[in-house]
Amino acid sequence: MAVSDKRLLRSFMAGILASVMAAGASAQSPESAEDWLRWSQEARSQHSFVAEFIYQHQDHVDTMRIWRSAHPDAGVQERLFSLSGEPREIIRDHEEVTCVLPSAQAVMVDRRHWQAPLDARLPDSLSDHEPHYRGRVIGEDRVAGRPTQRVAILAEDAMRYGYQLWFDQETGLLMRAELVSSEGDVLERVMMLDMELRDGLEPTELMSQLPQEGFKRVTARATPSADDQPIDASSWSVADLPDGFQLHMEREQALPGRDQAARHLLFSDGIATVSIYIEAETPDERMRGALRMGAMNVYTTTMDGYQVVALGEVPSSTVERMATSLQRADSTSNASH
Missing domain, CATH: 2.50.20.10 (Lipoprotein localisation LolA/LolB/LppX)
Known part of the structure; x- marks a missing residue:
């Protein structure tokens, strides 16, 4: 066999080997x-x-x-x-x-x-x-x-x-x-x-491409403080929590346009999340009822002088159930419907 023929054969075999390896890789591609x-x-x-x-x-x-x-x-x-x-x-x-x-x-x-x-x-x-x-x-x-x-x-x-x-x-x-x-x-x-x-x-x-001269810079608290309670020491709980949801975070959070911080509880089932915000109720801001914004459902109610807002990309029945069964750890009273 001539040298050129051997080179052609090696090239041909290399091509076959590459095809076999590619087929093997394809067979291992995700299935489920x-x-x-x-x-x-x-x-x-x-x-x-x-x-x-x-x-x-x-x-x-x-x-x-x-x-x-x-x-x-x-x-x-x-x-x-x-x-x-x-x-x-x-x-x-x-x-x-x-x-x-x-x-x-x-x-x-x-x-x-x-x-x-x-x-x-x-x-x-x-x-x-x-x-x-x-x-x-x-x-x-x-x-x-x-x-x-x-x-x-x-x-x-x-x-x-x-x-x-x-x-x-x-x-x-x-x-x-x-x-x-x-x-x-x-x-x-x-x-x-x-x-x-x-x-x-x-x-x-x-890097940012937008001008920021004269803009107000608002920085959320970066380190834990005395207001950040461990989850197992939470002063709030949801009595009728849907199966699979767990409390993942609780903290004080400043809200845009608000003078006082709200208590923020974040619940998740590992995929969907629901946030509950709790702040002192004011006479001119007593809100109750359901609201939908696209996929986001919101339910607002009151409890013992607090305004409670539950929101998340979950069905409206989920946020209502969680908002209305919210209770303080030292109380058995739930949020009002």
Whole structure:
């Protein structure tokens, strides 16, 4: 066999070997909803990109651009900028979240963890939530011109909503997310319009581009104080807490336009969250009843001289049940209907 023939044969065999290896890799690609969630969790910290997406709620659609940098040392850093409506900007790193609001001439800084809308509904897995949610792989689709896998997270009772998720088949990144009622209505949608994968981003791409001269800077308390009680020492509780929900955080929190801080209780079932705000009742602000803002349901009531507001992207019956069964640890009286 001539030397050129041997080289051709080696090249041919290498091509076959590469095809076999690719087929093996494909066979190991995610199959279950749990697999896709796990892969997407890993993908969040592995891929840098620039993208445009829409956020649709009620009859309103916001268009946003996002710059995301994933670095082994610096972690995940993001900048979001509104492309429609009032200019707004959100900048996040591993330490804090900064919101620039030109219409209010304010810069809000908080040390709490925050996730972009495309990630906000992603649990790390479903194994801990199976009594209340179950996953199902629906099939293939396309989002922003890219092949995706559609996965459903179905709620097992009427206390929470379900989700439809579209994962990029190449990277595992979440490309589209929908919040869905038990009747199948889409309450909220976040969807990529385009995405450019990057090896890395320039530092300036992650810096604020909005002028902030003369803006009021409001910084949430970054360190615990005497007002931050351990969860097991909470002075408030929800007597009729829906199955799966647990108290994850309690703290004093300043609210925009309010002179006094409110007590903030955050409950979660691992996917859905409900916030309850408690502050002293004032005669001119006695509010009671339900309100819906897109996927967000709000229920307001009073209890023993306190105004109680429960809100979350859950059914209205859930926030009402939690607000009306709130009670102080030293009292058996519940909030008034």
